[in-house]
Amino acid sequence: AAGVIQSPRHLIKEKRETATLKCYPIPRHDTVYWYQQGPGQDPQFLISFYEKMQSDKGSIPDRFSAQQFSDYHSELNMSSLELGDSALYFCASSTRQIAKNIQYFGAGTRLSVL
Amino acid sequence: DQQVKQNSPSLSVQEGRISILNCDYTNSMFDYFLWYKKYPAEGPTFLISISSIKDKNEDGRFTVFLNKSAKHLSLHIVPSQPGDSAVYFCAASALPGGGADGLTFGKGTHLIIQP
Numbered sequence: 060a061a062g063v064i065q066s067p068r069h070l071i072k073e074k075r076e077t078a079t080l081k082c083y084p085i086p087r088h089d090t091v092y093w094y095q096q097g098p099g100q101d102p103q104f105l106i107s108f109y110e111k112m113q114s115d116k117g118s119i120p121d122r123f124s125a126q127q128f129s130d131y132h133s134e135l136n137m138s139s140l141e142l143g144d145s146a147l148y149f150c151a152s153s154t155r156q157i158a159k160n161i162q163y164f165g166a167g168t169r170l171s172v173l
Numbered sequence: 174d175q176q177v178k179q180n181s182p183s184l185s186v187q188e189g190r191i192s193i194l195n196c197d198y199t200n201s202m203f204d205y206f207l208w209y210k211k212y213p214a215e216g217p218t219f220l221i222s223i224s225s226i227k228d229k230n231e232d233g234r235f236t237v238f239l240n241k242s243a244k245h246l247s248l249h250i251v252p253s254q255p256g257d258s259a260v261y262f263c264a265a266s267a268l269p270g271g272g273a274d275g276l277t278f279g280k281g282t283h284l285i286i287q288p
Contacts, residue, residue: 063216092275092276094275100280101177101262101278101279101280101281102217102262102276102278103278104275104276104277105275106275107274107275114274115274115275117275149216149217151216160205160207160266160274160276161207161219161222162207162219162276163219164209164216164217164218164219165216166214166215166216167215167216
């Protein structure tokens with residue numbers, strides 16, 4: 060079965076640069092979520108989109124923005140990168156057609172800021 | 174303020190025995206709970222979930238118990254197998270009915286199954 064696809068898997072950037080992470084949800088899933096997991100930490104919810112509209116907002120810094128496109132894929136844009144942004148970034152998807160908030164996760168993008 | 178707490182960073186269990194992973198929560202608005210399993214270099218994999226209207230949900234070797242009055246849930250794995258060695262995350266949501274709310278995770282418990 061198709062899973063959530065994230066690209067790139069690894070990304071190295073310098074301080075103050077920008078980064079764009081991409082997420083392709085499971086086919087027919089209408090909701091996308093972004094999470095950040097620092098070293099030894101639990102995943103922290105950043106933001107979610109349902110049907111291309113922002114749905115819920117967590118601890119997303121103002122330097123980050125995200126959107127969901129007409130094909131339901133999502134992009135997380137990160138600007139003015141800081142050393143503390145180094146983390147694993149997970150995308151997850153779900154569908155409201157199933158009356159459960161079960162989120163299926165991608166393999167993540169490891170961002171290293173030097 | 175950690176709203177979902179997994180107080181055991183690691184747990185070692187002998188193969189074939191029962192593994193019990195515990196999770197406590199503080200937010201009374203949580204009413205849907207999920208367990209995820211995570212291997213290194215992979216994303217969390219959904220295991221099992223439970224709604225607050227139930228106190229038990231079973232799926233094969235995995236059973237989740239919910240004690241709503243104690244704000245406590247546990248995941249039982251019987252029998253434990255070597256492939257179960259992974260980090261297990263407890264997660265909670267305040268919208269079980271198809272909402273798009275983010276999940277609140279605990280810090281995880283590293284389960285090690287000894288042969």
